[in-house]
Amino acid sequence: MKTLIDHIVKVGIADLKFAEAPMHLRTSGLGSCVGVVIYDNRLKIAGMAHVMLPDSTSAKKDNINIYKYADTSLPALLQTLLDKGARRHQLKAKIAGGAQMFSFSSTNDMLRVGERNVIAVKEFLENERIPIVAEDLRGKSGRTIEFSTETLMLNVRTVNQGTQDL
Amino acid sequence: MASIESLTAFQLDVMKEIGNIGSGNAATALSKMLNKKIDMHVPSVRVVDFEEMMNLVGGPEEIITAVFLRIEGEVPGQMFFILSPEEAESFVKQLTGIDDFSVIDHPDNLMALSALQEIGNILAGSYLSALSDFIGGSLQPSIPLITIDMAGAILAEGLLEISQVSDHAMVIDTLIDDHGDEGDPIKGHFFLLPDPDSFDHLFDKLGVSD
Numbered sequence: 001m002k003t004l005i006d007h008i009v010k011v012g013i014a015d016l017k018f019a020e021a022p023m024h025l026r027t028s029g030l031g032s033c034v035g036v037v038i039y040d041n042r043l044k045i046a047g048m049a050h051v052m053l054p055d056s057t058s059a060k061k062d063n064i065n066i067y068k069y070a071d072t073s074l075p076a077l078l079q080t081l082l083d084k085g086a087r088r089h090q091l092k093a094k095i096a097g098g099a100q101m102f103s104f105s106s107t108n109d110m111l112r113v114g115e116r117n118v119i120a121v122k123e124f125l126e127n128e129r130i131p132i133v134a135e136d137l138r139g140k141s142g143r144t145i146e147f148s149t150e151t152l153m154l155n156v157r158t159v160n161q162g163t164q165d166l
Numbered sequence: 167m168a169s170i171e172s173l174t175a176f177q178l179d180v181m182k183e184i185g186n187i188g189s190g191n192a193a194t195a196l197s198k199m200l201n202k203k204i205d206m207h208v209p210s211v212r213v214v215d216f217e218e219m220m221n222l223v224g225g226p227e228e229i230i231t232a233v234f235l236r237i238e239g240e241v242p243g244q245m246f247f248i249l250s251p252e253e254a255e256s257f258v259k260q261l262t263g264i265d266d267f268s269v270i271d272h273p274d275n276l277m278a279l280s281a282l283q284e285i286g287n288i289l290a291g292s293y294l295s296a297l298s299d300f301i302g303g304s305l306q307p308s309i310p311l312i313t314i315d316m317a318g319a320i321l322a323e324g325l326l327e328i329s330q331v332s333d334h335a336m337v338i339d340t341l342i343d344d345h346g347d348e349g350d351p352i353k354g355h356f357f358l359l360p361d362p363d364s365f366d367h368l369f370d371k372l373g374v375s376d
Contacts, residue, residue, distance in 0.1 A: 013216050013322060029226030029318015052329060101323045102234055102311045113326055142319025144227050159229055159315050
């Protein structure tokens, strides 16, 4: 690996981080969670969100972690990029995750959360007119993703299907 | 209200005691199955947050073997039984005699997977029956599902329900000692994730609500 560890900004579960070239943004072990990268391709700045659930209105407590939910994390991601000087029409998105790790034949909605996360994320990006230029979604494998603000490529690694650059 | 973050030392001790009784039952079942002496005990019960939970199993990217069960009944929730690849392989070897099972290179050995699933089933079943004796109510485990993948991807799934109200889960560490010549006891982790509303009810039933 030519990438040095100290070039990597780690994004945890239910977390949101930003980076500028030449830094990398990385989040590990996405299952039903969805990793969303929004970047400005000219300024080479990017934000990565690791969202766990689609909708904060289902939260049963007051002081929620806004980075946990697609409907609260993604607006924060977009706004911060704009505050940092990103141009709205230059923004693009790459997304990965939304797997179903366990194949229950249940109708329990909780167990389809990967799919619901995918829908929530796509809906947000569509409403904000941010094009999704690459995606690796669904399936039943965990993913680790790393985004390079230099090359603007999203590297997706799974345990059994190797790695690919999107 | 007994939220998971504010469990008292006494309540954790109660959970540990239940863990020990459950693992005692499980050890007996395993001993019979493997036809040799197996000891199990629970050194600690802890409450951890998401990140700590991931770190316990070696980080979110670490490959783990996880048996996952949904618990229905008196105290609904989820349960994981986690083994590292080496531990899973050593278990499979003892249980089935298959010695070329590799979690990473040959993860599709159905016999091996089903053996692991069965171990998870026995252990979880023993643990749950101890717990249900204590609370005098019934707990039904779902069919166990086995998955081998990144820890973060697997565990986040179990955290979904609980993460609506809290960022914490209860961990029941379990040591499995087969008195064999090969190294240390197998370290398995049980993660017990009661649904958010289950906690009050659980400690009520145990007579240790504060």
